[in-house]
Amino acid sequence: MSEILLDVQDLNVSFPSQRGTTKAVRNASFTLGRERLGIVGESGSGKSTMGRAILGLTPSPGIVTAKKITFNGENLLGRSEADWQLLRGRRMTMVMQDPKYSLNPVMKIGHQIGETCRLNLGVTGQEAQRRSLAMLDAVKIRDPDRVYNLYPHELSGGMGQRAMIAMMLVAEPDLLIADEPTSALDVTVQNEVLRILDALVRDRGMGLIFISHNLTVVSSFCDRILVMYGGKILEECKAKELHHAKHPYTQALIAAAPSLYERRAELATVVRNPEWLK
Amino acid sequence: MVDDQIGRTNAASHALKRAGSFISSLALTFLGLTAITFLISRMTKIDPVLAIVGDKASKEVYDKTYAMLGLDKPLIVQYGGYLRKLLSGDMGTSVLTSQPVLTDLIHVFPATFELATVAIVMGVLIGVPGGVIAAARKGHWQDQVIRVVCLFGYSIPVFWLGLVGLFVLYGKLGWVSGTGRLDIGYDDIVTTRSGILLIDAALEGQWDIFRNAFSHLILPASILAYFSLAYIARMTRSFMIDQLSQEYIIAARIKGRSYWGAVWKHAFPNIMVPLITVIGLSYASLLEGAVLTETVFAWPGLGQYITRALFNSDMNAVLGGTVLIGMVFIGINLFCDFLYKIFDPRLRSA
Structure with a gap:
């Protein structure tokens, strides 16, 4: 990882409200090369908020501050909306959790993939269609011509997520943030979708941020892992060394995962300590 | 060839079925609409005879008009007659304008x-x-x-x-x-x-x-x-x-x-x-x-x-x-x- 794709220093995301400010992400710092970085943590630990902040899509009234966020050496802080549009879709993208909600229900699949081409690659008509069909083929959809003309509600969850991946990767971006891309799918389909994602990321040499709460998937799929708690990055380690993690929170997360081979009368609960946030 | 014909017959019968259910639901709605409006008009305290003959008319004229309007018949017969007329485009004559x-x-x-x-x-x-x-x-x-x-x-x-x-x-x-x-x-x-x-x-x-x-x-x-x-x-x-x-x-x-x-x-x-x-x-x-x-x-x-x-x-x-x-x-x-x-x-x- 000689080349640094994404460099984040002291990222803070907070949401002011009448009852005080909620800090969703606290002083998060990390770098990403053309590698796979996993981010794990419980619900509400700030994983997804961090992902959206990197894409400049923090919902209002959220406030993003950082010492530094650069992408390919370009500053991402204080960009105008027009500048963001040059990056999003074309150079950085995101695969979201549930295709049922993240695909537009009244647009044909082919049209939604073609839209990414039209917006980012400056191609239209036949060429956009050709690329969309090629991309559907690349995500291992058996009958691209048929699926091209289907609407999202006519697809299964696994097919929908593959269409989603096709839609987000057709413009060949450098950075992909996958926000729990398999959490909404049946277990049998999860592996298939992961394999497709894996192959695409490898072939195209993309940087990947893989957000998940599934420790097994993350440790087998990623190179490095960040563990988040309460908006803070508690520990960073190599994926293969996750089981030797030092932080008590990471150890607790690992211990809380039930095992198929070991009967336990009571499952372990995750220990949390607000002291860690200081 | 035979398959093709069967397919076409199926499609045709399907379309026919849909048209049938469409028309019957339309007819039912129309029936309900006319039945309710008719009933309400008959249940109001307004006397349609008085509106025509005026309150100075004799009992004889009143009764004659009453029978002429069919008000002596059962409600369902009256409704049937009303519906038959309505379907032929006859909504009766307006008392106020003396026009259909x-x-x-x-x-x-x-x-x-x-x-x-x-x-x-x-x-x-x-x-x-x-x-x-x-x-x-x-x-x-x-x-x-x-x-x-x-x-x-x-x-x-x-x-x-x-x-x-x-x-x-x-x-x-x-x-x-x-x-x-x-x-x-x-x-x-x-x-x-x-x-x-x-x-x-x-x-x-x-x-x-x-x-x-x-x-x-x-x-x-x-x-x-x-x-x-x-x-x-x-x-x-x-x-x-x-x-x-x-x-x-x-x-x-x-x-x-x-x-x-x-x-x-x-x-x-x-x-x-x-x-x-x-x-x-x-x-x-x-x-x-x-x-x-x-x-x-x-x-x-x-x-x-x-x-x-x-x-x-x-x-x-x-x-x-x-x-x-x-x-x-x-x-x-x-x-x-x-x-x-x-x-x-x-x-x-x-």
């Missing part, structure tokens, strides 16, 4: 239709974009302005706005014409074809009449448009706020769509079904004839006709007008059902 009710309705409905259609077109053209902008700029000044304008729209009484409008725009400024559909000097010059003055005048190339009709129409139409746009904009706003919080909007922006691109190209097509319902209902309620507006502007439309009939116990006219309104509602609902399927692929049957 159907002729009266053909005369008054186009006036209401013209007013309602111009009003709903204006209401949609302003209300829908207004609601979309208010939703997309929720909490900003654009939203505040649009919401205040809408709040006035459904708080101000229509007759007051009509009177003030007439006083200022007609009386003081003279920008528009006064009450009625035309200046008296233009009456009965244009041959009635559709009954819609703007169209009839345009067909004959009578552009001065067209202009005059328009200057009469514009104020009541604008006032009705204001009320429907207030409703349409408010509903559009809430539908859009709902859609703008959906995940696919974020997905569209990740793909590189601008915010307004996501608003119009992604969120807006998704509100079409509820929006069509709202517009259809507004249009239907305008077609009922806006009684207050028609009264203030002396507009000879359906609302005025039915109201006058009611005040004069002219039950045939009331019944005929109610059935017409019911059929307008059924027609608009059918049209909306048809539009839903165009705009939402999830509602198309396989």
Whole structure:
């Protein structure tokens, strides 16, 4: 990882409200090369908020501050909306959790993939269609011509997520943030979708941020892992060394995962300590 | 070859079945509509005989008229007779105008239709974009302005706005014409074809009449448009706020769509079904004839006709007008059902 794709220093995301400010992400710092970085943590630990902040899509009234966020050496802080549009879709993208909600229900699949081409690659008509069909083929959809003309509600969850991946990767971006891309799918389909994602990321040499709460998937799929708690990055380690993690929170997360081979009368609960946030 | 034929026969029988269920549901709705309106008209305390003979008539004349109207027969027979006549286009004779009710309705409905259609077109053209902008700029000044304008729209009484409008725009400024559909000097010059003055005048190339009709129409139409746009904009706003919080909007922006691109190209097509319902209902309620507006502007439309009939116990006219309104509602609902399927692929049957 000689080349640094994404460099984040002291990222803070907070949401002011009448009852005080909620800090969703606290002083998060990390770098990403053309590698796979996993981010794990419980619900509400700030994983997804961090992902959206990197894409400049923090919902209002959220406030993003950082010492530094650069992408390919370009500053991402204080960009105008027009500048963001040059990056999003074309150079950085995101695969979201549930295709049922993240695909537009009244647009044909082919049209939604073609839209990414039209917006980012400056191609239209036949060429956009050709690329969309090629991309559907690349995500291992058996009958691209048929699926091209289907609407999202006519697809299964696994097919929908593959269409989603096709839609987000057709413009060949450098950075992909996958926000729990398999959490909404049946277990049998999860592996298939992961394999497709894996192959695409490898072939195209993309940087990947893989957000998940599934420790097994993350440790087998990623190179490095960040563990988040309460908006803070508690520990960073190599994926293969996750089981030797030092932080008590990471150890607790690992211990809380039930095992198929070991009967336990009571499952372990995750220990949390607000002291860690200081 | 044989398979192909079977396939075609199946498709044909399927289409036939759908047409059959469509027609039977239509017939059932029509039956229910006429049964209820008929029953209500018979249950009111209004004596249809008195309305015809007057209260100074002798007992003999009264009884004769009573039997002539068929009121001595059982209710179900009366209804059967009414339905048979209705289906042949006979709605009875209006006591008030001494003309067949159907002729009266053909005369008054186009006036209401013209007013309602111009009003709903204006209401949609302003209300829908207004609601979309208010939703997309929720909490900003654009939203505040649009919401205040809408709040006035459904708080101000229509007759007051009509009177003030007439006083200022007609009386003081003279920008528009006064009450009625035309200046008296233009009456009965244009041959009635559709009954819609703007169209009839345009067909004959009578552009001065067209202009005059328009200057009469514009104020009541604008006032009705204001009320429907207030409703349409408010509903559009809430539908859009709902859609703008959906995940696919974020997905569209990740793909590189601008915010307004996501608003119009992604969120807006998704509100079409509820929006069509709202517009259809507004249009239907305008077609009922806006009684207050028609009264203030002396507009000879359906609302005025039915109201006058009611005040004069002219039950045939009331019944005929109610059935017409019911059929307008059924027609608009059918049209909306048809539009839903165009705009939402999830509602198309396989």
